[in-house]
Amino acid sequence: MKTYSTALIPGDGIGGPVIDAAWQVLEAAAKRGNFALEATSFPWSCSFYKETGSMMPSDGIEILRGYDAILLGAVGWPAQVPDSVSLHGLLLPIRKAFVQYANIRPHRLLPGVEGPLKASAFDILCIRENTEGEYSGAGGRVHVGTLDEVAVETSVFTRKGVERILRFGFEQARARRKLLASVTKSNAQKYSMVFWDDITEKLSAEYPDVEVKSYHIDAMAARMVMAPESLDVVVASNLFGDILTDLGAAIQGGLGFAASANINPDRSAPSMFEPVHGSAPDIAHLGIANPIAAIWSAAMMLDHLGEAAAATDIIKAVETATARGIGTVPGKDRTETITAAILAALA
Secondary structure (H helix, E strand, O other): OOEEEEEEEEEOOOHHHHHHHHHHHHHHHHHHHOOEEEEEEOOOOHHHHHHHOOOOOOOHHHHHHOOOEEEEEEOOEOOOEOHHHHHHHHHHHHHHHOOOOEEEEEEEOOOOOOOOOOOOOOEEEEEEEOOOEEEEEEEEEEOOOOOOOEEEEEEEOOHHHHHHHHHHHHHHHHHOOOEEEEEEOOOOOOOHHHHHHHHHHHHHOOOOOOEEEEEEHHHHHHHHHHOHHHOOEEEEOHHHHHHHHHHHHHHOOOHHHOEEEEEOOOOOOOEEEEEOOOOOOOOOOOOOOOOHHHHHHHHHHHHHHOOHHHHHHHHHHHHHHHHOOOOOOOOOOOHHHHHHHHHHHHO
C-alpha cells in the first residue's frame, strides 16, 4: 500500500477547523482508494510568531522539504501581526523555496450554490504566476518617517519565469477546451507587460491547437462578470492573478469555495494546497467556517499525488452535499455538519 507524507500547517483562525475537516475526508478517501496518508502537524502561525519572533523556525523549509505535500489552512491575524509580516514570513518563502511557480484556482458553481451572476455555466481555471512579478519583494524605503520618505517596489519578470507559467497555462488549456486568455496591462506597463505579451505570442506558435487571446486586466475583470462562460484557462502575473482569483471566488459563491494549489510542476520539491479564504478572525470562534474550500484543495492534492480517482470521489461527495443544500449559504451550517454530509456522501 502506497503511503504519502503530508505536512499540515493549520495556521490561524479558521485554519484549524477546516484542516481538521479536510483531513477527515482525506482519510476516508484514502481508505476507499487503498492508499495511506501520514500527517505531521506544525504550529507555525501568528501565535507562533508572538512566542518566537518568527512565523516558522529557521530550518522550516528544510523540515518541509521531506514531505510529499503540504496542506495549509490559513495564515494571518492582523490584530496581532501585520499581514506583511505573516505573509512574507511563511507563505511566500514556501512558494519561492519550493519553486511552486504555478498557482491554480478553479472557479465554477457547485450544485445548489447560487452565485451573484445570472450566468451559472462557467468553468474557469485561473493560472497565476506565483514566485516573481509584482510580489518579488524587491525594493525598500528610505528616509522613513520624514517628508523625504521614498518607497520603491520593483516588479521582477524573467524570461524563464514568464515562459514557464505561460507554457503551463497552454498545457492546461490543451487538456481542457483549448482556449487560453493571457492577462496583462501592456498599454500602460510598456516593459514588463509587453515582454509578457511577446512571450505569449512566441509560445502560441508551439500550440496551434490552442486559441489564445490577450486581455488587459481591466477588460478581463469586466469579462469575468459579464461573460464568464466565455473563459476557460486564464493566465496572469502574480498581482493580476491574485486580484482575478478573488473575483473568481466571488462569482462562484464566495471565499468558502475558493480552493487552490501551489504547484511545483517538475516535482523537485513538495507542492502546497490551501483554501484562500483567510483566517476569518471574526468567525473563528463560532464553528461556522465552511470547510469546502479546504476539502476541495485536499482533492487537488490527491490529484497531484496521482490519486485521481480518490480526488474525483471527494469532489463528487462535495457536489452531493451542496446539491442537498448543505454548505451553500455562508453561516447557515456548522463546520461539522458540512463535513459529516460530505463524509456520508463519500461513504
